[in-house]
Amino acid sequence: MAQQNHLYLVDGSSYIFRAYHRLPPLTNPEGTPVGAVYGYTTMLWKLADDLHKADGPTHMAVILDKSSQSFRNELYDQYKAHRPEPPEDLRPQFPLIRDATRAFSMPCIEEDNVEADDIIASYAKDALAKGWKVTIVSSDKDLMQLIQPGLDMLDTMKNARLGPEAVMEKFGVTPEQLGDVLALMGDAVDNVPGIRGIGPKTASKLIVEHGDLESVLAAAPSMKPSKMRESLIEQADMARLSKVLVTLKDDCPLPNELDDFLLKDIPPEPLAAFLTKHGFTSLLRKLGASGPADAAPTPSGAANDVPRSDNAIAPQPLSMPTINVDDYVCVQDAETLDAWIAKARAEGMAAVDTETDSLDSMQAALVGVSLAVAPGEACYIPLGHGGTDMFAEKPRQLPFEEAVARLKPLLEDDAVLKIGQNLKYDLNVLARHGIHVSPIDDTMVMSFNLDAGHEFGTGGHGMDALADRHLGHTCISFKSLTGTGKKQIGFNEVPLADATRYAAEDADVTLRLWHVLRPRLPIEGATRIYQNVDRPLIPVVAGMEREGIKVDREQLAALSQDFATRMAALEGEIHELAGQSFSIGSPKQLGEILFDKLGLKGGKKGKTGAYSTDVTVLEKLAGEGSEISRKVLDWRQLSKLKSTYTDALQEQINPNTGRVHTSYSLVGAQTGRLSSTEPNLQNIPIRTEIGRQIRHAFVAEPGNVILAADYSQIELRLAAHMADVETLRDAFAKGEDIHNRTAQELFGEVNRDTRGRAKTINFAILYGISRWGLAGRLEVSADEAQAMIDTYFQRFPGINRYIAETVEKARECGFTETLFGRKTHFPRINSKNQAERQGSERAAINAPIQGTSADIIKRAMVRMGPALEAAGLAHVRMLLQVHDELVFELPESDVEAASAVIRQVMENAAEPAVTLSVPLGVEIGTGPSWGAAH
DNA sequence: GCACTCACG
């Protein structure tokens, strides 16, 4: 008989205030005050200790107040308006509460625009509906309204369980009536008005007498004349408002499933690290002895035969056996393969990795597949080993088609989770063999969702770096098997024994990483972004990569030819003007010609001592009449376009598909944007007419057209929403030109010049403004730039507050968040180096805006396929994403229907998770080429 | 392998 589930919901924020006042002002070894943190830590310890005890918790979550803003502020602007600032030595302890919770490997829930009490009420309701027991760890009187059969409260300071009798004792009413009492008496701290002159005693008496609030108010006129009677009549609406304010909202959208809160045995390492850091030595000793919940080193599902280390801070999760690459199996016959497949089915999951002969997933030949079914249990299935010599004897391996046919049902089985590291690559390789892998998890994407922005030396979220970081393990290097340079061999030529060790290790490591990273998602609030956005995006992006886009080779070749001719002419003229021949492409030589030989004015720059010859410098010189500078600028543009685009793109055409297939990185940009490589199709020219010709070479197949759909000014719209700038919101709502409106507000008139300046300032705001930077861009003095910034803040109130709050949050928490919960970390935000610190501040101001924009278009991409399919538009294919733009190829006859669906999906992509206070505008164009679609 | 330059949002 399974034990009944029992959910503990810990009201973390209220606890820390009480602990602060009750405990002495301790400090940790670094001098940070930690008295309240210590109290909080002992409380969590006590709670965790009750795991496995009768009526103890089976599930636990800590709920924290993230913002003081909620729907209550909209109802009543004075709500919580007069809260005193927390004491100086308490403030630095708030972020440590999160650290403490994490040290216990417990989930920590914080949501924007919702109060902790409401989240607690909502989870409680959810759990009760499922027949669970619920205990709320708090002594907050508002939460006492929730007490009912199956739900009690726990006051850990008094070590008392609070049931209905506690409410009766304190307020003389039942929990259901408590809200009405609270409404009458009001609350000074939260600034709930109640009725003046009525305190707890009178309120209770009235409710007991009349039953509920409305009855009290209805009975007021017939009461005997008194101050109270008048107050009740006059302030009846205040009482009703107060009732709404004190009533808990129990239908909040919840970021986690209840199952995420399952209370497992607590891994001792992170806890020990935390206790050590803050000097909680007595608890540390206790941990060494037994630890909360026995700190048993046995997360579920993992083998465990390793003795506990005496060293509390062990380098590896203790639950997994040591990695031994000689344990791996090379699968060379069908029976063995079937046994591994059966084991994967039994486990319900397997880590999968493919080995190929190329990094290009659209050209790579499949050389082998590895599987891991449990930590330490992995195999390699060679499929294409034996090199390229047709006559040489090949090692024994399963026939390719047979192995693929046997693996396919497993890889497509809905009941078996396939785990990969950068699985997008494997998805593409396998899709080319007719296997559509699902469902999936990706450890690289998990790492990105947890740790974006954290500096981890080299490697970022790559497997070797993750293995080193999380498992303390150094993977066999690819190069040690294949060599490098001229003598490098293909993976298909690597001997089977070596290939097995390498390939199976990759799968084993991936599975182990999953065991480390997967539990962190709910604990660190990354579940939402991972499950709802980035994970479902993986197959979508893989599909776009496989589609590719057609480019007209002849058109590119003609452009290359044209550019070459014009460059040759310019080159002659430049050498003529210089009086000598030199390499124009060398900034060093160019600088010496311009400044030393020709004596133009301009400064040296930076560490290398070389002259700067970038576009701003050359433009300035050209403006002063330097003919050679103008010609160098023209030459540079042509050179860039030719080498980076017209020449390079031709070489990127896939010989099999005749199209260009970029590769998107899902973890490339710290803010959550995608990045595009080999080739980068996110920086195809558009700003100049000459560059724009390159876009015309991106074409549709006969009978089809290219459709480009752009979000219009999405980042400024998001800034208007997030900073709550009424003027900007109003302008967007009315469909005004936002730069014109800004010019009007800042300069009082709209013309070309003021609009241009306004546009520059608008972008400066998004990027984290500095007077110096703006001054440089606008070519005005720093004082004048500062004056414009001041005016901007004054005309657009809210921006200033957004900037201050965002930087403050980054300083305190070390990260910022998007509206959808994506975190970006800023480890240098508190650096003593000013430049470093200020750089992080600017990035932190930008990250929530750029990141939210990335979240929105990603959500649109995830929904696009199903939406088009539902509309019967199966021939519409999504090809490219360029940050705020999606590019499609579709039959000409589908344009009208597809435009409607695409617009609908993109404009509503934030819903229902987030409702924006500005509309999202989408502009759509079509044509025979990408250039023509704009 | 780094610095510089420049293409994009």
Added chain:
DNA sequence: GACGTACGTGAGTGCC
């Protein structure tokens, strides 16, 4: 008083 001046990317070239 100096610092180093806008956010996020990837690629080609020259040079050590």
